[in-house]
Amino acid sequence: MSSADIMGYAAGALTAFTFLPQVVKTWREKAAKEVSLYMFIIAFVNEILWLTYGVMINNWVIMVTNIIMLFMSAIMILLKLKYNHR
Template sequence: MQFMELSGVDILGYAAGLITAFTFLPQVLKTWKTKSAKDVSLAMFLIALTNQILWLAFGILRADPVIIITNAVMLFMTSIMITLKLKYNHS
């Protein structure tokens, strides 16, 4: 697929993927700013991490760039959030 050949469905997929990819950004920024993760659910982020690994593998096997990019970014955001949770859980 060339860049100039994006269909409306492709554009919709990339837009949805972009928004999904940054779902956890507000929580990451809040936790980083307040240095507190006391009320953040570690279990939720561990489930999300597992989900993103599976979706990333699925996207790679299907060679679907929307799924790959979305879940790679989500995996990165989730990893940051888990790190912040472990670091600032005491606050």
């Protein structure tokens, strides 16, 4: 594995958990009025594109990363809709 490969895998692994702090924060505080719904809708649609790309080029790192992000984005969209009024 080249040093570029290692950098790519490290970047991909970290990307998968970008949304986790927001999910945890909103889950705990039950307030999401200031969080952008569109950010997570764009992310959700985008992750479907990335997942399709991952399947097309048969790249498991892209597939797994985007399945995790798709799941986190879906949770955030639900949390946003639930706690939008506070």
